[in-house]
Amino acid sequence: MNIRWAAAVAGLIALSCAIYLLYLMVLIDDTRQSLHTEGVHEFTSIQQIDRNLDNLIASLVAYRLATDTEQVDALRQSYITRFDIFYSALSVDSGWMAYLEGNQSAQQLIEASQHFLSRYEPLMNKNIVPEESLLVRMGEEARDLSQKAYKTAIALSATKTKARDSLLKRMARLLKILWITGLVFLLMTTIAIGFLCLSFKKAPTA
Amino acid sequence: MPYTKRPTTVMTKLWILFAMLVCLCALPVLAAMHPLPKPTTDVVLKISGNLSHPNHGDEVWLDLDTLKSLPSITYETISPWNQGVQSFTGVQLSTLFEAVGANPASFDAIAMDNYRVTLNDSDIAGYPVIVAYLQNGEPISIRKRGPLRIVFPNSRHPELQTTRNKKLTVWHLIKLELH
Numbered sequence: 517m518n519i520r521w522a523a524a525v526a527g528l529i530a531l532s533c534a535i536y537l538l539y540l541m542v543l544i545d546d547t548r549q550s551l552h553t554e555g556v557h558e559f560t561s562i563q564q565i566d567r568n569l570d571n572l573i574a575s576l577v578a579y580r581l582a583t584d585t586e587q588v589d590a591l592r593q594s595y596i597t598r599f600d601i602f603y604s605a606l607s608v609d610s611g612w613m614a615y616l617e618g619n620q621s622a623q624q625l626i627e628a629s630q631h632f633l634s635r636y637e638p639l640m641n642k643n644i645v646p647e648e649s650l651l652v653r654m655g656e657e658a659r660d661l662s663q664k665a666y667k668t669a670i671a672l673s674a675t676k677t678k679a680r681d682s683l684l685k686r687m688a689r690l691l692k693i694l695w696i697t698g699l700v701f702l703l704m705t706t707i708a709i710g711f712l713c714l715s716f717k718k719a720p721t722a
Numbered sequence: 723m724p725y726t727k728r729p730t731t732v733m734t735k736l737w738i739l740f741a742m743l744v745c746l747c748a749l750p751v752l753a754a755m756h757p758l759p760k761p762t763t764d765v766v767l768k769i770s771g772n773l774s775h776p777n778h779g780d781e782v783w784l785d786l787d788t789l790k791s792l793p794s795i796t797y798e799t800i801s802p803w804n805q806g807v808q809s810f811t812g813v814q815l816s817t818l819f820e821a822v823g824a825n826p827a828s829f830d831a832i833a834m835d836n837y838r839v840t841l842n843d844s845d846i847a848g849y850p851v852i853v854a855y856l857q858n859g860e861p862i863s864i865r866k867r868g869p870l871r872i873v874f875p876n877s878r879h880p881e882l883q884t885t886r887n888k889k890l891t892v893w894h895l896i897k898l899e900l901h
Contacts, residue, residue: 557888567835600864601835601894607865 519718523711526704533701540694547687551680558616558672561605565629566665568602569658576655580648589642596640603633619675621668628664632657758821761785766869767853771900774823782822786855786869793817795850799877802888803867810873812854815846819900826900831872834864834894841872841890849882850875853895867893 575595582588606629616622636654639646646654757775761783769782776782796811819825828842845851854873855862862868872892874882 557885560889564835564837567837571835597834597864604865604867604894 519711519715523708523715526708526711530701530704530708533697533704536697537694537701540690540697544687544690544694547683547690551683551687558619558622559669559676561616562622562625562665562669562672564605565602565625566662566669568598568605569662569665572598572602573655573658573662574598576651576658580651580655592645593642596642599633599636599640602629606630606633619668619672621671625661625664625668629661632661758782758784758788761788763787766855767895768897769818769822769824769900770897771829772824772826773819773900775821786861789813789853789855789870792821795852796856797850797875797878799873799875801873801876802883802891803893807877809856809858810852810854810871811856811859812852812870812873815851815853815872818853818898824900828901830897830899830901831890831892831895832897832899833892834896837892837894839889839892845887845890849879864894870895 572595575591575598579588579591579595582591606626616626638644639650639654757777760777763785765783766786767784767789769784770780773782792813794811794813796809798807798809800807801810826843828840830838830840832838852873854871855869857866857868857871862871872890872895874887874891876882876887
């Protein structure tokens with residue numbers, strides 16, 4: 517009778533371990549999901565904004581320095597294209613913009629970029645020859661935005677590195693608990709089976 | 723006499739039919755052996771590297787009309803860079819490589835903003851990955867990340883929805899460098 521009780525207790529502990537193991541699997545999966553979406557896209561998105569602004573600035577400078585009429589037309593088209601590329605990265609249906617939600621400095625950068633786009637949008641027509649001063653101002657504002665993007669990317673990188681480290685620590689802790697629970701489960705199952713075998717041996721035969 | 727003539731006529735007809743079938747089968751092969759036509763409008767895609775049917779120096783330069791003349795496929799899928807399901811039409815990468823006489827183990831996809839990423843054969847093998855030129859039946863403007871985009875059939879193959887594939891879904895595609 518005692519042996520049967522011991523087997524039952526060991527079995528119950530094993531069952532609890534099995535349930536806890538399932539719960540641990542859910543926790544590990546949550547952490548894995550967070551790790552999967554953490555950091556990479558936000559950083560790439562900001563980097564892309566910075567890159568697009570640099571290209572826009574370069575095309576504006578090339579246009580302002582051009583003298584040949586044919587070249588001027590091609591270079592005007594070039595800065596319009598660069599403006600459109602920058603626009604595309606910030607357009608409303610961008611799925612990747614969701615990655616930047618919750619990051620205040622990134623949101624400020626996006627808002628400033630959208631202001632910039634709407635302010636200079638009327639100039640983006642190949643039949644419009646903008647004033648030199650307007651182009652200079654546009655270039656300066658683009659440079660300011662580029663600086664902001666660079667700083668935001670660095671800040672983001674630092675924040676995300678911390679977040680990633682804490683997620684990795686959490687993952688390591690969960691794995692440790694998983695190992696311990698798994699071993700207890702194995703031990704209790706073995707003990708329960710052992711007690712059951714003993715109880716079968718001691719049970720009176722007909 | 724008619725008994726001896728009749729089998730000859732049937733044989734001749736069979737031979738003619740066979741010859742016609744051979745010609746029909748050979749047509750796509752012959753077409754694939756010729757380089758694609760030189761661009762007559764704006765070049766939208768340049769392909770360089772290990773290819774055997776160049777049409778501009780040792781590269782292939784394509785305008786939108788030539789790209790549209792290649793066999794195309796259309797499917798609806800979610801894309802990491804758009805909200806909701808979108809319909810994309812384009813040329814399957816394997817078809818494009820066949821048309822330029824290439825069978826690359828890997829290739830670099832380069833975008834207008836100089837974004838560059840390497841795709842391996844294993845990334846696209848077995849999946850209809852396309853160079854899309856239509857989104858929801860409309861040409862894709864630069865502001866909508868066109869005129870060309872690499873699109874994966876994410877909806878039909880959920881296993882393709884990986885972080886790596888997001889990086890491979892290149893928009894503003896302008897060049898392919900084959901290895």
